[in-house]
Amino acid sequence: MSANTEARTQDVVWRRRTPMGDLLAWGAWLAIVLATVLSFRQISDATIWDFVWDAPQQGADLLSRAVPPRWSYASVLWKPLWDTVNMATLGTLLAVILGIPVAVLAARNTTPSVLLVRPLALFVIVASRSINSLIWALVLVVIIGPGPLAGTLAIALRSVGFIGKLLYEAIEEIDPVQVEAVEATGATRAQVLSWGILPQVAPAIAGIGVFRWDINIREATVLGLVGAGGIGLQLEGSVATLAWPQVSVILLLILATVVVSEWVSARVRKAIT
Amino acid sequence: MPEVLPAAVLEVACLVKRYPTGDLALRDVNLRIGRGEVVALIGPSGAGKSTLIRCVNRLVQPTSGSVRLDGAEVTGLGSTALRRERRRMGMIFQEYALIERLTVMENALSGRLGYTGFWRSWFRRFPQADVAEAFALLDRVGLKEMANKRADALSGGQRQRVGIVRALMQRPELLLVDEPTASLDPKTSRQIMRLILELCTERGLAAIINIHDVALARQFAQRIVGLRAGAIVFDGPPDSLDAAALTAIYGDEDWSATLGQGRKATDEEEEHHSTVPDVERLAGLA
Amino acid sequence: MSASHATSNPYAAQAAGWRPPPLIGSRALRWALLLGGLAWFVAALVTMEINWARAAEGWQRGARFLAAFVPPDFVSKWDDIAEGLLESVMMTVVSTVLGLVxxxxxxxxxxxxxxxRPVYLLCRAVLVVSRTFQEVLIAILFVAMFGFGPLAGTLTLAFATIGFVGKLLAEDIEATDPAQLEAMRATGGSWLQGLAWGILPQVKPRLLGLSLYRVDINFRESAVLGIVGAGGIGATLNTSLDRYEFDTAAAILLLIILIVMACEYASGVIRRAAL
Incomplete structure (x- = not known):
């Protein structure tokens, strides 16, 4: 009996993948390693390595100059911080308002035309998502001038795609029978949207909005670097004048704000679900 | 079938539905339903029962043929005219299809959407008469106290009652009922079926009821239509539904138990009548 | 219907009393939130210093910017664009691999x-710091430490990748079925073998998904780091916008969108092939 099994196990060669699968997996790993090595060589060529070896010292130096933070500087920062939070909040609100129709047009089950309107809405979403809010800010500062208005719009333009994408996925997952039931009562298209679909995705809208708001608080802290309002402007000024004690105050303030916003966001999302 | 046909509320003629996949769900269905007539539609899964009633209110678009509601053609109507016709056909669904996150009252009022402008419905400003009617109907089905509960807090039987109220809020002439008891236990199933029947009688409503349960169909319907592979293979009173007819609908099987069970169930129901309090109350109100 | 007419009085009274249920139960809280929200909204708008005259000019410039998209100018600054994009792509590759490792x-x-416990707290601290600060803020510090150029950007993105993948992966590991790890330990496997056989198979799909998603994010982020001198296409874009060369900027933006779309498509294909 045992001799029998032994004989058979020798015939069977166990493999994790098929030979072709093996080849593909190894090829993929090789490609990744090769791409990484080649890319790193290029980056390394563009780098002055003396500076890099110096980095620990530079870092220690920065730290020693940044401590202790110049707390008195905080008094100048309240208004920019207020602007930062407002830009994030107003921008998110605007993005929710714009994102809902985009999502409705993009979702397979609500779009008026799968062939015409849906691809357009999907393009709006991918374009909005591809462009970082800082780049949107860069563009908007050139167009409408520096200030928090440009920042708010930049936040909104970047967030429309994010909200639109998550929301249209949520719309595609709703229970279609509830929609059918509303249609069967003789409701209009608008009523089907507001009675059959909206109640099903309302929690998703709130959740996605708050989630993005939390991200936007972070994003808004840097928009000032390109002149789009908020605390980034003070940061830019302090870095440019090498006022590191001020930089540390700003970073600590940002840290506190982000921690609070993350807490609020988590609480709200928990309450919704 | 009676010799003198009552005035038809629904006439389906030569109805064909072919899905884009190529499946022929309905082949040349002809059906005539009189005012106040309650018809049970039986047949195996995939026979086209659901497709047939969805073709009537055009949740599914028929491929060809005609559907006339009270003499008026429904196929080929534009969206506005279709909505107007849909208001006259209440639909009751298998999985209740309530708007889960809205309250019982809002679900009931949603039956009036076809009569209400968008903004009025958005702000829930329905005419007082509609709200009063919703309360009356909820009371009728024993759910008045639940008006402000969310639909997803209700039990299956309660949800289906709300579904019935929603359909009746349309003040329909015809009820399209799709497997009303498939998600319910046997006792609740009988209560729901009886409620639908009582309401149809009270209001002189015609109804097509898709139903899996042959015994329930025999017990409650005045007429039974059997559908097999998209074609009508039986049409007659419950009494004439014998083993041969069931074989024609479902294929070969020993039907003696099923046919017996129908009568036994009826006896049980007789006993129930005296023990189920809300049935008494319902009867009193009627 | 006439019968119900007689009984319609009690229902009419009830109907008159019916209000759609409010979103927030407590009346006081409802009003407080409404008024507070309104007050904040007005305050936010009033304190936002907007140069309306300048903003009004924006219509013209905006139109000019949009007009630049038909057709965008890929040609006149092509060398700069190609170099910047290539650098962005290389930063993406290295930073993603380094960050994942x-x-x-x-x-x-x-x-x-x-x-x-001590290791847990230390690692959580790293994740919090990495996730709190926007990439650009980290990049500013890294440029100050490592000097201008793509290395600072690459390290920034790698650091951000640690925060993103690390947090989500840690959550996934915590949600794994402990019985599988126990079973591997019971066979006499080492701690590392336990990880490889008891944990890795459970989190592998998530790890792959996060990695692919992070490629996407890193590319998008690499496009802005150039603004603070950390390499990539951002510098080229910044320059073209500064010089009002909208048609070149349009070309760059379109290319970024295109590459992101390609990444998303590729990640979909890979995910389907690998899982």
Whole structure:
């Protein structure tokens, strides 16, 4: 009996993948390693390595100059911080308002035309998502001038795609029978949207909005670097004048704000679900 | 079938539905339903029962043929005219299809959407008469106290009652009922079926009821239509539904138990009548 | 219907009393939130210093900017564009690989079911710092430390990758079925074997998904780091906008969108092939 099994196990060669699968997996790993090595060589060529070896010292130096933070500087920062939070909040609100129709047009089950309107809405979403809010800010500062208005719009333009994408996925997952039931009562298209679909995705809208708001608080802290309002402007000024004690105050303030916003966001999302 | 046909509320003629996949769900269905007539539609899964009633209110678009509601053609109507016709056909669904996150009252009022402008419905400003009617109907089905509960807090039987109220809020002439008891236990199933029947009688409503349960169909319907592979293979009173007819609908099987069970169930129901309090109350109100 | 007419009085009274249920139960809280929200909204708008005259000019410039998209100018600054994009792509590759290699041990350390308390706290601290600060802020510090150029950007993105992948992966590890790890330990496997056989198979789909998603994010982020001198296409874009060369800027933006779309498509294909 045992001799029998032994004989058979020798015939069977166990493999994790098929030979072709093996080849593909190894090829993929090789490609990744090769791409990484080649890319790193290029980056390394563009780098002055003396500076890099110096980095620990530079870092220690920065730290020693940044401590202790110049707390008195905080008094100048309240208004920019207020602007930062407002830009994030107003921008998110605007993005929710714009994102809902985009999502409705993009979702397979609500779009008026799968062939015409849906691809357009999907393009709006991918374009909005591809462009970082800082780049949107860069563009908007050139167009409408520096200030928090440009920042708010930049936040909104970047967030429309994010909200639109998550929301249209949520719309595609709703229970279609509830929609059918509303249609069967003789409701209009608008009523089907507001009675059959909206109640099903309302929690998703709130959740996605708050989630993005939390991200936007972070994003808004840097928009000032390109002149789009908020605390980034003070940061830019302090870095440019090498006022590191001020930089540390700003970073600590940002840290506190982000921690609070993350807490609020988590609480709200928990309450919704 | 009676010799003198009552005035038809629904006439389906030569109805064909072919899905884009190529499946022929309905082949040349002809059906005539009189005012106040309650018809049970039986047949195996995939026979086209659901497709047939969805073709009537055009949740599914028929491929060809005609559907006339009270003499008026429904196929080929534009969206506005279709909505107007849909208001006259209440639909009751298998999985209740309530708007889960809205309250019982809002679900009931949603039956009036076809009569209400968008903004009025958005702000829930329905005419007082509609709200009063919703309360009356909820009371009728024993759910008045639940008006402000969310639909997803209700039990299956309660949800289906709300579904019935929603359909009746349309003040329909015809009820399209799709497997009303498939998600319910046997006792609740009988209560729901009886409620639908009582309401149809009270209001002189015609109804097509898709139903899996042959015994329930025999017990409650005045007429039974059997559908097999998209074609009508039986049409007659419950009494004439014998083993041969069931074989024609479902294929070969020993039907003696099923046919017996129908009568036994009826006896049980007789006993129930005296023990189920809300049935008494319902009867009193009627 | 006439019968119900007689009984319609009690229902009419009830109907008159019916209001759609409010979103927030407590009346006081409802009003407080409404008024507070309104007050904040007005205050936010009033304190936002908007140069309306300048903003009004924006219509013209905006129209000019949009007009620049038909057709965009890929040609006149092509060398700069190509170099910047290539650099962005290379930064993406290196930073993603480096970030992933580092984020796996951090994630293991930040998983409550695997790491001892001190290691857990340390790794969680790393994740919090990495996630709190926007990439650009980190880049400013890294440029100050490592000098201008793509290395600073690459390290920034790698650091951000640790925070992103590390946190989500740690959550996934904490949610794994402990019985599988126990079973591997019971066979006499080492701690590392336990990880490889008891944990890895469970989190592999998530790890792959996060990695692919992070490629996407890193590319998009690499496009802005140039603004603070950390390499990539951002510098080229910044210059073209500064010089009002909208048609070149349009070309760059379109290319970014295109590459992101390609990444998303590729990641979909890879995910389907690998899982």
């Amino acid at each position: 580092l984020s796996v041990p951090v994630a293991v350390g930040a998983a409550r079911n695997l790491a001892p």
